[in-house]
Amino acid sequence: MNATQLYDLLSTGFVDTLWIILGSSLIAYGFGFPLGVLVTLTGKDGLYPKPVLSLGLNRAINIFRSIPFYILVVALMPLSRFVVGTSLGIKATIFSLSVGAIPFVARLVESALLEVDSDMIESVITMGASKLQIVTKVLFREALPQLIQGLSITMIMLVGYSAMAGLMGGGGLGDIAIRYGYYRYNYTIMYYALIILIILVEVIQTSIGLIVKHIDKRNK
Amino acid sequence: MIEIKGLSKTFKTANGSLLALDNVNLRLEAGEMVGIIGMSGAGKTTLLRCLSLLEKPDEGAITIDGLNLLEARDDRMRDYRQKIGVVFQGNQLLKQRNVYDNIAFPLTLKGEAKQNYDERIKRLIELVGLQGKEGSYPSQLSGGQKQRVAIARALATEPDLLLLDEPTSALDAITTRALLTLLNEIHAKTQATILIITHELNVVERVCEKVVVIEDGKFIEEGKVADVFKHPKHRTTRLLLGLEEHA
Numbered sequence: 001m002n003a004t005q006l007y008d009l010l011s012t013g014f015v016d017t018l019w020i021i022l023g024s025s026l027i028a029y030g031f032g033f034p035l036g037v038l039v040t041l042t043g044k045d046g047l048y049p050k051p052v053l054s055l056g057l058n059r060a061i062n063i064f065r066s067i068p069f070y071i072l073v074v075a076l077m078p079l080s081r082f083v084v085g086t087s088l089g090i091k092a093t094i095f096s097l098s099v100g101a102i103p104f105v106a107r108l109v110e111s112a113l114l115e116v117d118s119d120m121i122e123s124v125i126t127m128g129a130s131k132l133q134i135v136t137k138v139l140f141r142e143a144l145p146q147l148i149q150g151l152s153i154t155m156i157m158l159v160g161y162s163a164m165a166g167l168m169g170g171g172g173l174g175d176i177a178i179r180y181g182y183y184r185y186n187y188t189i190m191y192y193a194l195i196i197l198i199i200l201v202e203v204i205q206t207s208i209g210l211i212v213k214h215i216d217k218r219n220k
Numbered sequence: 221m222i223e224i225k226g227l228s229k230t231f232k233t234a235n236g237s238l239l240a241l242d243n244v245n246l247r248l249e250a251g252e253m254v255g256i257i258g259m260s261g262a263g264k265t266t267l268l269r270c271l272s273l274l275e276k277p278d279e280g281a282i283t284i285d286g287l288n289l290l291e292a293r294d295d296r297m298r299d300y301r302q303k304i305g306v307v308f309q310g311n312q313l314l315k316q317r318n319v320y321d322n323i324a325f326p327l328t329l330k331g332e333a334k335q336n337y338d339e340r341i342k343r344l345i346e347l348v349g350l351q352g353k354e355g356s357y358p359s360q361l362s363g364g365q366k367q368r369v370a371i372a373r374a375l376a377t378e379p380d381l382l383l384l385d386e387p388t389s390a391l392d393a394i395t396t397r398a399l400l401t402l403l404n405e406i407h408a409k410t411q412a413t414i415l416i417i418t419h420e421l422n423v424v425e426r427v428c429e430k431v432v433v434i435e436d437g438k439f440i441e442e443g444k445v446a447d448v449f450k451h452p453k454h455r456t457t458r459l460l461l462g463l464e465e466h467a
Contacts, residue, residue: 123312126272127326127377128298137329142316217357218315 036109305374
């Protein structure tokens with residue numbers, strides 16, 4: 001393999017990995033964020049306590065979170081064929097990563113929102129805030145740094161899981177590292193793929209870290 | 221005029237029920253500054269939570285100009301709540317909002333446009349002496365400054381009653397004196413009716429006209445500060461004043 005072929009291979013893998021991370025984060029947050037808010041609000045000390053719903057949601061989240069990711073991907077394969085038309089490649093990977101990350105995102109969102117001081121919420125109630133205002137103007141606003149921090153944690157977790165999905169021909173850099181490094185003993189390509197993954201994680205961590213530092217007003 | 225009539229509150233606990241407030245009555249004339257003093261566990265916090273409408277008393281009424289706040293329907297609750305401004309112990313400022321936005325917060329809840337309240341907020345910032353700090357965040361302020369923001373915020377809706385819970389308990393002696401001076405100034409300028417709940421004698425002595433002593437959920441002694449402190453009738457009052465030692 002010459003340098004141009006190597007470059008093409010790795011750049012395609014990189015772009016695929018980016019799509020996988022962005023696509024699955026977006027979908028995981030699309031479902032996981034509302035789920036996390038719902039779990040927080042319907043909890044025992046939430047603004048809208050609903051014991052039965054809360055119990056059901058917590059059970060479902062825990063069950064999904066206790067399934068090892070690799071097994072979840074295999075289990076989701078038939079469903080993936082039905083929903084996105086294939087059980088291989090980027091689309092299938094985005095599907096299974098999104099589903100796997102939804103309960104994780106829900107817990108991250110829940111823990112960020114629970115960190116908002118309950119005394120602060122009471123003081124806002126005495127000012128005449130409605131429940132909706134408490135959610136949007138107090139909970140979301142006060143927890144914003146932790147919520148964005150959670151996005152960084154999710155994306156980095158997805159980088160790792162996307163590499164695991166590579167084991168099943170899921171596309172992206174993980175797929176390349178396994179196909180060339182593990183099956184064909186081409187360690188050079190594997191290490192290139194790994195270095196790119198490391199840099200990707202570093203860039204995600206640092207850039208989101210800077211955003212959080214900028215918007216968090218607690219330690220100025 | 222604000223009237224608290226026959227207020228009672230019982231809590232169910234593991235060891236039976238606890239009568240936290242026992243038929244409490246108080247009349248506040250408009251513009252009065254009154255202190256409620258008592259030892260911990262006397263019912264101060266329950267009284268504060270009832271007055272700030274966070275806790276529903278079992279019995280009694282809280283009326284402002286003849287209007288019973290406890291009979292508020294849900295859709296009027298916001299207006300009722302905004303008749304009482306509360307400064308909580310530990311001030312509870314919003315940490316991700318600056319001084320200006322914290323003080324304006326109760327007004328933004330009403331959906332008022334900024335041009336309608338901008339002048340009022342600027343006046344309040346001046347009143348509490350925080351000019352130049354409008355853009356600062358709570359983490360950049362000292363304890364005394366935070367308490368000033370909390371007071372300005374409680375005054376933003378021009379409430380009929382300003383309620384302060386242990387306003388000086390977290391402050392050092394010098395900051396406490398400055399805050400009490402500020403309370404006197406605010407009282408003189410705004411003629412607000414102010415109720416201070418505290419366990420500190422010097423707070424009552426420095427700023428209040430009237431004092432009420434609370435023990436075991438009952439008001440056991442009340443009157444002009446000078447009279448009560450000079451001729452305390454009840455033993456608990458004498459204990460609080462240090463005129464008698466605990467047996």
